[in-house]
Amino acid sequence: MRFRSMGAREIAAGVREKKFSAAEVFEECLRTATDCEDRLSALAAVTAEAGRIQAKRVDEKVAKGEDPGLLAGVPVVIKDNICANGIRTAAGSRILGDWVPPYDATAWSLLADQGAVLLGKGSMDELATGVSDGSAAAVAAGYVPFSLGSDTGGSIRLPASYCGIYGLKPTYGLVSRYGMISYGSSLDQIGPFTRSVEDMELVMRVLARHDPKDSTSVSKNEIFARRTNTLKGRRIALVKEFMDFSPTLDQITADAMKRTIRLFEESGSEVIEVSLPTVARYAAACYYTIAASEAYTNFARFDGVRCGRAAEAAGLREMFETTRSEGFDGGVKSRIIVGTYLSEPDCYEKYYVAATRVRTLIAEEFYKTFDADRIDCILQPVTPSLSGKIGELNLYTLTANVAGLPAFSLPAGLQIIGPRWSDGELLDIGLEVEKISGAPKIAYFLQRR
Amino acid sequence: MKLNGDDVRAIAYEARLSLTNAELEGAVSYINNFLEMAGRFKELDLKNVEPFRFAESRECPLREDKPEPFAQAPDILAARCAADAGAFFKVPRIMEE
Numbered sequence: 356m357r358f359r360s361m362g363a364r365e366i367a368a369g370v371r372e373k374k375f376s377a378a379e380v381f382e383e384c385l386r387t388a389t390d391c392e393d394r395l396s397a398l399a400a401v402t403a404e405a406g407r408i409q410a411k412r413v414d415e416k417v418a419k420g421e422d423p424g425l426l427a428g429v430p431v432v433i434k435d436n437i438c439a440n441g442i443r444t445a446a447g448s449r450i451l452g453d454w455v456p457p458y459d460a461t462a463w464s465l466l467a468d469q470g471a472v473l474l475g476k477g478s479m480d481e482l483a484t485g486v487s488d489g490s491a492a493a494v495a496a497g498y499v500p501f502s503l504g505s506d507t508g509g510s511i512r513l514p515a516s517y518c519g520i521y522g523l524k525p526t527y528g529l530v531s532r533y534g535m536i537s538y539g540s541s542l543d544q545i546g547p548f549t550r551s552v553e554d555m556e557l558v559m560r561v562l563a564r565h566d567p568k569d570s571t572s573v574s575k576n577e578i579f580a581r582r583t584n585t586l587k588g589r590r591i592a593l594v595k596e597f598m599d600f601s602p603t604l605d606q607i608t609a610d611a612m613k614r615t616i617r618l619f620e621e622s623g624s625e626v627i628e629v630s631l632p633t634v635a636r637y638a639a640a641c642y643y644t645i646a647a648s649e650a651y652t653n654f655a656r657f658d659g660v661r662c663g664r665a666a667e668a669a670g671l672r673e674m675f676e677t678t679r680s681e682g683f684d685g686g687v688k689s690r691i692i693v694g695t696y697l698s699e700p701d702c703y704e705k706y707y708v709a710a711t712r713v714r715t716l717i718a719e720e721f722y723k724t725f726d727a728d729r730i731d732c733i734l735q736p737v738t739p740s741l742s743g744k745i746g747e748l749n750l751y752t753l754t755a756n757v758a759g760l761p762a763f764s765l766p767a768g769l770q771i772i773g774p775r776w777s778d779g780e781l782l783d784i785g786l787e788v789e790k791i792s793g794a795p796k797i798a799y800f801l802q803r804r
Numbered sequence: 805m806k807l808n809g810d811d812v813r814a815i816a817y818e819a820r821l822s823l824t825n826a827e828l829e830g831a832v833s834y835i836n837n838f839l840e841m842a843g844r845f846k847e848l849d850l851k852n853v854e855p856f857r858f859a860e861s862r863e864c865p866l867r868e869d870k871p872e873p874f875a876q877a878p879d880i881l882a883a884r885c886a887a888d889a890g891a892f893f894k895v896p897r898i899m900e901e
Contacts, residue, residue: 567867571858674895679820683821685830688823711856
């Protein structure tokens, strides 16, 4: 088990310096995945054949003296809603059937261009209900040093937190979503899972590129150039309204909050309290209105004509209805029904347009608070409860998606949320915390005995 | 206002969905919980508030609006549901509706 605990940076350096080959790394990671999969089910598909070809290509480049890229020979898992050319992509849903995308998502092609090698597609629940659980588990168990997920209301930060690893929901617009199967288009972001802050930064430097194929993509790669190697003088905010929920916090999360607050204070940061009353009261309603409306539009494309599953039926309505009814599960249907209802003339103004206006108030409250109080980041738990029901879990995460903010979840079940485009600074803060607290360890208990 | 099963079945019809009884029960509960939560918007005066947009959307680099070759078109046609329609996507007859 030579490579299992290695980070992406160490593997890429070793491959470049010919200490070991990309093929060796890939075969060992594949064995780890094979050993653990019967207990973990982290992968929707293992891409052994494609991965071996990619690893061979990296080794050939190294042999010829060509630059194999920043991620030379680093195995990766990508969530099953991110397309890779020629690899079945189902997004956890029957509706896509055995669809094989004929193109790469930009995020995956950026990684591949830098020598990353695809080990598999991360499993997920269906479409709108699907957190990036497989991608997170694959990193925690040491199949791969990093993976990609997507976060619409917490789907990166929640599984990262449960698995004790890092997860970044980047600022909206920083990473292209081209080739990702959309859920809530104004909320969705692709982001990485890693076991170290150093690897998170490496992967983000590769991913943060302007992409003309995603009209929301903005060129901001320079945000990872700055370095502030201290916590001294940082202003860390606790949100009063979310701290009010603290009696309901699981003990393990409450203890982690106390420890981390003390860590910041002892390192010379100033921990202050701020109030975000509009965020606390209206963000969830705003999120669910916008997410359902956008899901309704995005999932209208699954009709049995363009791609994926198609039911046999004589007429058009029957074909649409049978395809969609057999293809979607109940949770997705419920969201589509809410979105359909919100599109009706009576409801459109009352709920959807109102939500877009409330979203302005929420974003302004965040922006003003960051600015007026000169706050570097907000510290709060990722979830109020480790064992809450679906729908209650993401109360603390969806706020960052509503306002388009970056949010970095730390292995202790906490997240730091910063102003827009502060992704680099959040990683700087995370790195200093990691120097004191240590990096997460691999979940070896999952290995077959 | 609460919606009942008949209301939700009517909305599902518009969305081209049919529901099992268990799915209907789940959807009624989901939409009513949602409406209760979204009812909070009434507490706010939103008359002079602009709908949300990201400031950077104004900075988004625009490309020239001109057609470009798209190499994957044959592959996308090959991956469609009905592959026997030449250069087209095939749909059932609509005149029977």
